[in-house]
Amino acid sequence: MRHTKKWVSIMTVGALAVVSACSGGSGQGTEGNNPSGTQTPEAAKPAEIKYFLSDNNFVLPDGPLSEQAFVKYFEEKTNTKLIIETMAHGKYEETLRLKFASSDFPDLFTGYTLNYAGAQDRLLPLNDLIDKHAPNLKKIIPQEAWDAVTINGKIIAIPSIQLAANNDAFYVRKDWMDKLGAKIPGTSEELLELLRQFRDKDPNGNNLKDEIPFTMREKFTWWTPIRGMWGVASDYTEYEGQIIPSIIHPNMKNALGFLRQMYEEKLVDPEFLSNTGAVQEKKILSDLAGSFHHQTLSADNWNLKLQSSLKSTAPELITIPTPRGAGYDGALGGTLKTSSRYWFIMKTAKNPEAIIKMFDWLATEEGAVFAYFGLEGDTYVKEGDKYVYDAQKVKDQKQEFRSALFLGVSYALDLATKQKRTEDQERLYKYKQDAIDLSKKEGVKDVMNGLPDPEILKRFPDLKPDTGALFQEAAAKIVLGKEPLDYFDTFVKEYRKQGGDDLIKELTESYNKVHANNS
Numbered sequence: 001m002r003h004t005k006k007w008v009s010i011m012t013v014g015a016l017a018v019v020s021a022c023s024g025g026s027g028q029g030t031e032g033n034n035p036s037g038t039q040t041p042e043a044a045k046p047a048e049i050k051y052f053l054s055d056n057n058f059v060l061p062d063g064p065l066s067e068q069a070f071v072k073y074f075e076e077k078t079n080t081k082l083i084i085e086t087m088a089h090g091k092y093e094e095t096l097r098l099k100f101a102s103s104d105f106p107d108l109f110t111g112y113t114l115n116y117a118g119a120q121d122r123l124l125p126l127n128d129l130i131d132k133h134a135p136n137l138k139k140i141i142p143q144e145a146w147d148a149v150t151i152n153g154k155i156i157a158i159p160s161i162q163l164a165a166n167n168d169a170f171y172v173r174k175d176w177m178d179k180l181g182a183k184i185p186g187t188s189e190e191l192l193e194l195l196r197q198f199r200d201k202d203p204n205g206n207n208l209k210d211e212i213p214f215t216m217r218e219k220f221t222w223w224t225p226i227r228g229m230w231g232v233a234s235d236y237t238e239y240e241g242q243i244i245p246s247i248i249h250p251n252m253k254n255a256l257g258f259l260r261q262m263y264e265e266k267l268v269d270p271e272f273l274s275n276t277g278a279v280q281e282k283k284i285l286s287d288l289a290g291s292f293h294h295q296t297l298s299a300d301n302w303n304l305k306l307q308s309s310l311k312s313t314a315p316e317l318i319t320i321p322t323p324r325g326a327g328y329d330g331a332l333g334g335t336l337k338t339s340s341r342y343w344f345i346m347k348t349a350k351n352p353e354a355i356i357k358m359f360d361w362l363a364t365e366e367g368a369v370f371a372y373f374g375l376e377g378d379t380y381v382k383e384g385d386k387y388v389y390d391a392q393k394v395k396d397q398k399q400e401f402r403s404a405l406f407l408g409v410s411y412a413l414d415l416a417t418k419q420k421r422t423e424d425q426e427r428l429y430k431y432k433q434d435a436i437d438l439s440k441k442e443g444v445k446d447v448m449n450g451l452p453d454p455e456i457l458k459r460f461p462d463l464k465p466d467t468g469a470l471f472q473e474a475a476a477k478i479v480l481g482k483e484p485l486d487y488f489d490t491f492v493k494e495y496r497k498q499g500g501d502d503l504i505k506e507l508t509e510s511y512n513k514v515h516a517n518n519s
Contacts, residue, residue: 046081047354052099052109053084054092056404061397070374070402077367078358084405093117107349110404111342114149114157115452124345124352125154133356136363140412145338151450151514158359159339160408164296164436166443168233168334169319170225171302172291176203184320188229188258191323195267198290205313206287214262215269215289217280219467220475222293223259223272224334229325230254231444234335235465236507238447243507245465247475248495253488254325260479273476285309299435300428319435322442336443341408359409368410373419374402386420451510460499470495 061068065084075081085106087095096109096117105122114120130137141161149157177184177194180201185191195213197203204211216223227233230251237246246252262268269275269283283289284302287310294302299319306315322332343359345352361367373380373389379399380389394400421429462469474491477483496504 044079046075046079047351048081048083049108049349049351049355049358050083050106051085052096052106053086053404054089054110055086055401057089058401058404059398060086060401061399065401068399069378070370070399071405073375074370074406077370078354078361080354080358086401105346105348107346107351108355109344109346111157111344112340113448113453114151114342114450116342116344118453119344119346120151120156120452122346122348123156124347124349125156126158126345126356127153127155129345129352129356130155133353134360134363136360137356137409140363141409142338142412148338148449149342152516157342157344158409160341160343161411162337162340163411163414164439165338166334166336166439167296167340168224168228169294169296169299169435169439170228170291170322171294171299171317172320173198173203173289174316174318175314176290179203179205185323186321187323188325191229192261192265192267195262195290196265199265199267203290204287210288212269212283212289213267214291215275215280215283216272216293217275217277218273219472221466222280224293225291225322226259226262227252227255228322228333228444229258230328231325231330231332233333234444234446234448236448238445241508242504243447243511244504245463245495245500247465247468247471248492248500251325251328253485254328256475256478256488257485258325260481260485263479264481287313287315296435296439297432300432303431304428318431319438321438331442331444333439333442333444335446337446337449343408362406362409363412365413365415368413368415371403371407371410372415374399383420385418387415387418388420447511450514451507454503454506454510456499456503456506460503463495463499463503470498 065071065086066082071082071084093111093116096111096119099105100117100119100122109119111117111119137158141159145159145161146155149155149159172184172194176182176198180197180203182194182197183190185194198211198213199209202209202211214226224233227246231237232246232249232251232255234246236243237249238244239249259268263270263272269280269289271279275283280289280292284292285306296319299317302317303315306317324332345355349355362371369376369387373387374394376382379394379397380387382388394402416429457464465471470491474483474487478485478487
């Protein structure tokens with residue numbers, strides 16, 4: 001690893017074995033029976049670790065988590081005692097902030113950005129701990145993942161390795177394409193042609209003109225493949241030496257112009273401004289939608305749901321490379337992220353060494369098998385070099401939360417490749433693996449990694465690049481044809497005047513400060 005950029009692993013202090021004294025045949029473990037005449041050493045007391053995390057919208061097991069067999073097994077293997085406190089996923093960050101404000105601090109907590117809940121100044125640098133106690137973590141975690149959690153030379157988090165290099169995928173109905181003899185589009189113009197075929201040639205075969213070539217959701221969300229054709233899929237981007245919101249980047253004008261053309265030609269869902277996730281999913285599973293944007297890691301699940309819904313038509317969804325936008329030669333697709341979640345150790349932690357060792361155990365094959373599959377003889381059995389995983393039993397026993405507790409570092413070992421599957425399961429798994437492989441071939445830089453949340457957005461939420469009213473109103477006017485495309489230039493000027501320039505200044509200063517000492 002370069003310099004001191006090293007990582008930590010999930011939980012692993014090998015429990016000290018209790019050395020049995022010789023009994024001399026008497027069966028009495030007394031000091032007199034010990035040839036050395038010394039006291040038998042006692043096992044080290046388990047390290048107590050207070051652990052905060054989101055419930056990740058999982059159904060939690062019945063009874064206290066501390067009484068679950070998989071938690072007890074983990075504690076035994078790592079010589080720890082976990083005090084686990086879960087919080088509702090939708091209010092997790094808000095709840096953390098309230099706890100921190102009242103000085104209720106954990107030893108360990110999970111977060112989804114490097115300044116989650118504004119806690120960055122309270123985090124313990126991990127470089128020395130990792131060097132001393134985490135050989136397995138250093139071995140399996142890639143350098144780019146360490147770099148991503150290093151701020152001014154200090155490692156501030158243990159990353160959850162993300163299997164997909166970027167988790168934004170462009171889903172297309174392959175069976176529709178096959179029926180029409182269509183090819184995967186490589187450019188924005190070729191994409192328009194494919195969508196026109198979906199609109200005009202009745203690929204769902206019901207003799208109705210009801211196909212929706214591309215569907216997206218309310219508030220200009222879930223349209224990354226369109227933005228990504230011009231490299232503006234992230235909320236923020238680097239432009240002319242500054243960090244700016246992508247919504248005011250010149251290439252966003254191209255993306256909005258393309259979406260405007262799609263709307264004019266009836267190539268995008270006419271209800272794209274109001275679709276909820278549930279409404280959009282219903283359209284997809286009702287054989288109406290030809291393409292859409294969703295998470296890379298959901299490729300197997302989408303095919304399972306679609307094929308269960310349309311059993312007589314043999315539907316098939318594939319992920320395709322982001323087409324290249326006209327006149328653009330830069331990076332394509334969604335935001336590159338080495339991690340989807342982070343583990344943080346607070347400066348007030350009582351047993352930071354035990355936490356690091358705990359994670360290091362999860363970076364071993366033994367730890368990874370537990371994180372992936374649970375307990376042998378309960379939720380999995382081993383056949384040869386393959387693991388037979390009982391996913392239904394895991395669901396019935398409400399053990400799915402185990403992955404939120406422990407799985408993340410272990411992704412680096414990718415034991416999913418060693419899981420024994422039925423023919424149908426293997427077919428579905430291939431969709432996911434193909435999507436993951438594709439995600440590694442494209443993506444744009446995540447310039448916000450390690451930056452604090454902009455203070456100005458707390459005072460002026462209309463400036464937000466995702467849900468802010470300024471962009472929402474301007475984009476709707478442009479796409480619906482109520483204003484010409486050049487109205488985008490007016491929007492940019494107004495955005496800058498209403499606080500956008502101050503936001504850019506704050507972002508750029510934060511970026512330069514965070515990366516000042518990184519090499």
